[in-house]
Amino acid sequence: MLSDAVRSELAADLAAAERDRVPVDPLITRYPGIDVVDAYEIQLINIRRRLAGGARVVGHKVGLSSKAMQQMMGVDEPDYGHLLGEMRVFEDVPVEAARYLYPRVEVEVGFVLGKDLPGADCTEADVLDATVAYAPAIELIDTRIKDWNIALCDTIADNASSAGWVLGAQRVEPDRLDIKNIDARLTRNAEVVAEGRSDAVLGDPTIAVAWLARKVASFGVRLRAGDIVLPGSCTRAIDARPGDVFRAEFAGLGSVRVQFS
Numbered sequence: 001m002l003s004d005a006v007r008s009e010l011a012a013d014l015a016a017a018e019r020d021r022v023p024v025d026p027l028i029t030r031y032p033g034i035d036v037v038d039a040y041e042i043q044l045i046n047i048r049r050r051l052a053g054g055a056r057v058v059g060h061k062v063g064l065s066s067k068a069m070q071q072m073m074g075v076d077e078p079d080y081g082h083l084l085g086e087m088r089v090f091e092d093v094p095v096e097a098a099r100y101l102y103p104r105v106e107v108e109v110g111f112v113l114g115k116d117l118p119g120a121d122c123t124e125a126d127v128l129d130a131t132v133a134y135a136p137a138i139e140l141i142d143t144r145i146k147d148w149n150i151a152l153c154d155t156i157a158d159n160a161s162s163a164g165w166v167l168g169a170q171r172v173e174p175d176r177l178d179i180k181n182i183d184a185r186l187t188r189n190a191e192v193v194a195e196g197r198s199d200a201v202l203g204d205p206t207i208a209v210a211w212l213a214r215k216v217a218s219f220g221v222r223l224r225a226g227d228i229v230l231p232g233s234c235t236r237a238i239d240a241r242p243g244d245v246f247r248a249e250f251a252g253l254g255s256v257r258v259q260f261s
Contacts, residue, residue, distance in 0.1 A: 010025040011045035017144035039156035059083040063160040065232025081160025094261035103240040107232035110137035120218030124206040132172035136256040140164030168256030183251040184234040194235035
């Protein structure tokens with residue numbers, strides 16, 4: 001367990017790395033005693049700082065939602081980060097790649113909540129009842145840690161490596177689509193670079209959303225009507241380079257694109 005002073009120091013280092021685009025060494029190598037509680041508190045320090053500057057929380061993302069990633073990190077549950085309004089990118093506005101350090105994209109089925117979710121006792125049935133629509137989504141991930149050399153506490157402290165998100169235009173009501181059986185394909189400059197299916201996310205993305213609702217409740221947070229939740233990627237993450245145009249296509253759910261300048 002780290003002191004409040006050290007947590008503040010590490011939060012400031014991550015904020016400076018993002019601002020100046022100069023990565024830092026892994027937190028775990030600098031402070032081997034860092035734990036998951038420290039990491040979430042560091043994340044929250046930077047989120048509170050951004051909220052004080054006028055940012056707004058519009059949802060959350062779930063990371064480490066595949067069994068393969070959990071095994072790689074040596075954990076048995078996902079992690080989460082915050083989605084801020086200022087992190088949103090748009091299909092028709094090129095994203096400046098130089099704004100980021102090591103940008104990658106992930107393909108996700110977004111949940112748009114129409115009702116508040118319960119907290120500590122949230123179930124998958126509650127998630128389906130509260131979800132007004134699924135949406136095609138791409139999450140832009142990045143790390144402020146050198147060369148993606150991250151351990152669990154590094155990514156949690158770094159807002160679960162989240163950097164941006166974009167939703168496609170289509171919305172599909174949950175009762176019209178089997179959330180466990182949505183095939184997804186990602187192209188980069190018209191070449192297929194990744195394929196997957198929505199059940200890559202814990203076998204069922206609603207499991208990830210219900211876990212998230214329960215997890216954030218332990219920090220006094222609720223998932224509210226209007227929030228966007230990204231439950232985890234259907235495919236592996238793909239590096240984004242200047243000039244790349246990505247398009248994610250989802251069976252029965254439409255598509256979403258993002259372009260890097």
